[in-house]
Amino acid sequence: MNKNTLIGFLLIGFVLIAYSYFTRPNPEEIAALNRYNDSIAAVNAQQQLDAQIANVQQLQSDTAHLEVLPDSLKETHLQNQYGDFFLAAKGEETFVTLENELLEVIISSKGGRVYSARLKEFTDKNNQILTLFNEDESGFGVTLITSNNRIINTKDFYFESIVENNKVTMRLNAGDLGSLDYIYTLEPDDYMLRFEVISKGLERVLLPSTNSIDILWQQKARQQEAGRSFENRYSRLNYKYTADGNVEQLSESREVSQRVDNKVRWIAFKNQYFSSVLIANDSFEDTKLTSKPFAEGKFIKDYSASVTVPFDVTGKETTLFHYYFGPNDYKLLRQYDRNRFKEQNLYLEKLVPLGWGLFRLVNKWIVIPVFNFWVALCGSIGIAIFLLTLTIKTILFPLSYKSFMSSAKMRVMRPQVEIITEKYPGQENAMVRQQKTMELYKQVGVNPMSGCLPMLLQMPFLFALFMFFPAAIQLRHESFLWASDLSTYDAILSWDTYVPLVTPYFGNHISLFCLLMVITQLISTKYNMDQTNTGQQQMPGMKVMMYIMPLFMLVILNQYPAGLNYYYFVSTLITVLQMVAFRYFVNEEKILAQLEANKKKPAKKKSGFMARLEEAQRQQQALAKQKAVQQHKTGKR
Numbered sequence: 001m002n003k004n005t006l007i008g009f010l011l012i013g014f015v016l017i018a019y020s021y022f023t024r025p026n027p028e029e030i031a032a033l034n035r036y037n038d039s040i041a042a043v044n045a046q047q048q049l050d051a052q053i054a055n056v057q058q059l060q061s062d063t064a065h066l067e068v069l070p071d072s073l074k075e076t077h078l079q080n081q082y083g084d085f086f087l088a089a090k091g092e093e094t095f096v097t098l099e100n101e102l103l104e105v106i107i108s109s110k111g112g113r114v115y116s117a118r119l120k121e122f123t124d125k126n127n128q129i130l131t132l133f134n135e136d137e138s139g140f141g142v143t144l145i146t147s148n149n150r151i152i153n154t155k156d157f158y159f160e161s162i163v164e165n166n167k168v169t170m171r172l173n174a175g176d177l178g179s180l181d182y183i184y185t186l187e188p189d190d191y192m193l194r195f196e197v198i199s200k201g202l203e204r205v206l207l208p209s210t211n212s213i214d215i216l217w218q219q220k221a222r223q224q225e226a227g228r229s230f231e232n233r234y235s236r237l238n239y240k241y242t243a244d245g246n247v248e249q250l251s252e253s254r255e256v257s258q259r260v261d262n263k264v265r266w267i268a269f270k271n272q273y274f275s276s277v278l279i280a281n282d283s284f285e286d287t288k289l290t291s292k293p294f295a296e297g298k299f300i301k302d303y304s305a306s307v308t309v310p311f312d313v314t315g316k317e318t319t320l321f322h323y324y325f326g327p328n329d330y331k332l333l334r335q336y337d338r339n340r341f342k343e344q345n346l347y348l349e350k351l352v353p354l355g356w357g358l359f360r361l362v363n364k365w366i367v368i369p370v371f372n373f374w375v376a377l378c379g380s381i382g383i384a385i386f387l388l389t390l391t392i393k394t395i396l397f398p399l400s401y402k403s404f405m406s407s408a409k410m411r412v413m414r415p416q417v418e419i420i421t422e423k424y425p426g427q428e429n430a431m432v433r434q435q436k437t438m439e440l441y442k443q444v445g446v447n448p449m450s451g452c453l454p455m456l457l458q459m460p461f462l463f464a465l466f467m468f469f470p471a472a473i474q475l476r477h478e479s480f481l482w483a484s485d486l487s488t489y490d491a492i493l494s495w496d497t498y499v500p501l502v503t504p505y506f507g508n509h510i511s512l513f514c515l516l517m518v519i520t521q522l523i524s525t526k527y528n529m530d531q532t533n534t535g536q537q538q539m540p541g542m543k544v545m546m547y548i549m550p551l552f553m554l555v556i557l558n559q560y561p562a563g564l565n566y567y568y569f570v571s572t573l574i575t576v577l578q579m580v581a582f583r584y585f586v587n588e589e590k591i592l593a594q595l596e597a598n599k600k601k602p603a604k605k606k607s608g609f610m611a612r613l614e615e616a617q618r619q620q621q622a623l624a625k626q627k628a629v630q631q632h633k634t635g636k637r
Helices: 003-022 028-056 071-089 228-234 330-338 357-376 381-395 396-412 414-423 427-444 450-472 511-531 544-557 564-583 588-599 608-636
Strands: 095-099 103-108 114-123 127-135 136-146 151-153 160-164 167-173 179-186 190-202 213-222 237-241 247-249 256-260 264-270 273-295 299-310 318-326 491-494 510-512
Touching: 095 179, 103 318, 114 136, 114 273, 114 318, 127 213, 127 273, 127 299, 167 237, 190 299, 190 511, 213 264, 213 273, 228 273, 228 299, 228 450, 237 273, 237 299, 247 318, 264 299, 318 330, 357 381, 357 450, 381 396, 381 564, 396 414, 396 450, 396 564, 414 491, 491 511, 510 511, 511 544, 511 564, 544 564
Parallel strands: none
Antiparallel strands: 095 103, 103 114, 114 127, 136 151, 136 213, 160 167, 167 179, 179 190, 190 318, 213 299, 237 247, 237 264, 256 273, 264 273, 273 299, 273 318, 491 510
């Protein structure tokens, strides 16, 4: 080997050594390569494990199929499927009870969820202690992502229970690395169950970027009342936005799923008189709600809510909720807003449907305080309804009297109106007849519209009470006279056969209070029509329509609570008695004399309304004459 060849090999060696030195991986790259090799080895091991499991007949990930595997293979499979939570995937379901004077809740170790809720002071339609849900009628699960990207759900695991007086901690252990704690606290004499979710060292177990958790809450609503169709109408999924006081609801009559874009403060799975409410201390996001009605059977609705809530994986912050398992009692729910959740504007009392706008205000500030006063004073719900009716009729008495006096004035003028009718007979003289009648009323100082305003002012009470009685839990299971339960219909006749167009709308029964109310309405209609006969011609069919309306109410109200029909019956009966008393005590001869005396007084300046009304009549009369002339000319041609 010559000198040049030797130098060439030395240079090549130097270049190779320098290249190897400067291109060698740094410590970070070496660690990444080691992790890659470990992951390849793990994948190969997993593939080998899957191949072994595939040879087991009907292999699944559940416990039943794991039982046929060897213990070592079973544990390896659970560890790969559930990560550090694999030990909690096996266990036996146990129960812990929290209770006070009002509420009993049972917590299950399987999933750490509320297994059952019972309200001690209430009974169901079978007179048993009222159970909101039990066993598999509800579900609750939190979805987590482990550090090795495994998706798990807490409903699949067995929690360890730690009991301390009125508090229960359900702990989902992740070996020695940490745990997920559900803490339930029930205070004395309370329908609220405090619920906390806390991470204990899970930052090494869960995905480090975890800042929220997904929750799926489900419940089947039992039929608690005797009237299924009516209870179904008032059983709804309600929810409240965080930003304002609006409480929304899903349709109660059909299956519906809805995604809510705005933040939600609470979600309520509601029956007619009871609710299960999940309240977030912060808010629910990415909310998806579902409500499905059942046509028959033990349940009336199937509710579910899928939500996302903030979660601190380090455990420094607690994710806090409150469950409300209790009655839809306006006074009670309002107390929670004023005390426990003061200045948080939860508006839980809006779970009680009292109507919108003016009707809700009438119920809130007049009907409910008066009703509660009479209930506290006399103790009997039936008597309290009667006294409530008397109170409202007393409040409205001036309006009723004014309406009667307006009708009386028009009634005493009937002979003079009939003279005008005879003088200007026929449809072609309708406008002239109406104009002359209005001139007569103007001379004597009678305003035909004065009787309408008092009636309109009474309408808010009519509709407010229509909303109040079906929502008043005080009526529930309270008897009066023949009605065993004022919160549902009082059937005196019932049948089982399904009758098309009858059963869906009228029901398979006849309610006695509703029937009495309709009979009283017919008497009131007859008496009122006789009293308000002013001698003017009425529209064809109007008289028949006045008698059809009470019969129509029989169809509408037959399935409504007996308490509502009882109120309408008493109210209508008092109205009839008022009209009879007015007729007996009011001297119509004096009214007529006063009206005749008004003719001699100087004419009063026309009000803007009367002037516009007369102008409209003149224009209509002119158009009618013009139309008659044109028809006459057309007939000659």
